[in-house]
Amino acid sequence: MSTYKLTYFNFPALGEPIRFLLSYGGVEFEDNRIEWSNWHQIKGTTPLGQVPILEVDGQVFYQTIPICRFLGSKFNLLGDNEMENYQIDNVVQTITDLRMKIEMVNFDKFSPPNVIEEKRAQLKSESIPFFLKNLEDIASKNDGFLAVKKLSWGDLYFAAMIDYMNWMMKGNLLEDFENLKKVYGNVMEIDGIKSYVEKRPKPQMG
């Protein structure tokens, strides 16, 4: 029986797809939620000065997407062949591209408020609908999943990231995307995810 310890801040963001995957897999994990005030002490002990890190039997894994793919393989959430895995990798990368576009505006500390407001408006009217339309079309061909017509680690990654992007954009990004709502719903109805979500600590995201 492997032991799992996830180290991340006390909010969803990049830690959450890993928490979702571990919860889906039905494994016990230590959900080590660090405080901002301790981060400067912990930062130097991580391989790249970044969290999340996942320790599996003491071995350190870092980099969110590689960790998620690795857990996906452990819990039978990969595709059946390399073409199917490409399809999963592709949607995960598209979600990541969108997430980073939003982060660059949301965490922009240098631009004046009116510039940030312009950028947020551009995200809302252009980038977000454009990227989500790409994913919506894919989901419409995959019976309520994002790839290969069945649940994959890409769906869990998506659902966790949508919550984070909704928080950054202060709204519901999926409002106009019926198939993506199905993807999200399919993930959130999984027993392991449901019970994790019910008991997770209240996030401290400000």
Added chain:
Amino acid sequence: MSTYKLTYFNFPALGEPIRFLLSYGGVEFEDNRIEWSNWHQIKGTTPLGQVPILEVDGQVFYQTIPICRFLGSKFNLLGDNEMENYQIDNVVQTITDLRMKIEMVNFDKFSPPNVIEEKRAQLKSESIPFFLKNLEDIASKNDGFLAVKKLSWGDLYFAAMIDYMNWMMKGNLLEDFENLKKVYGNVMEIDGIKSYVEKRPKPQMG
């Protein structure tokens, strides 16, 4: 016999790891190098308004890293198990993180010149050596490769990206990293890569 068509600009950057992989695989590919002046016409025909795109027997693949992993599987450059694949994915993600940090400074069109110079200096003295030290330590344990003690698609991705990052930083980032020089050398000595590099068009990177 599959047909391959890669569409990208006439410079290395994100197209180059794909060209390296196709060259390594020894397959013929149409190296469709588009001109900047035509980009506005082509952009709308791509799935995400982005290149590179790779067409394999007419089927469109997009997103650089998923494409590279897919070609890696086609040409036997994956790991032997999911832990080994994690190790490859991990270094590829670390290279990507560094590449994006450099791009954000190199293509910053908004900051005044003195701020950009400060950021370039910070890259040179902090981020670049920090990220490359992580990879150097990994390479030192893997006999001149970046993972699993043998050639993987991660090494080809690394060598192509180093050229791009060197160009952005106007220098040789590997100067102080003996093991990473070995990784780079091991890739550039591969027959297929060598003959591609000899015959590739002169890049138009300004």
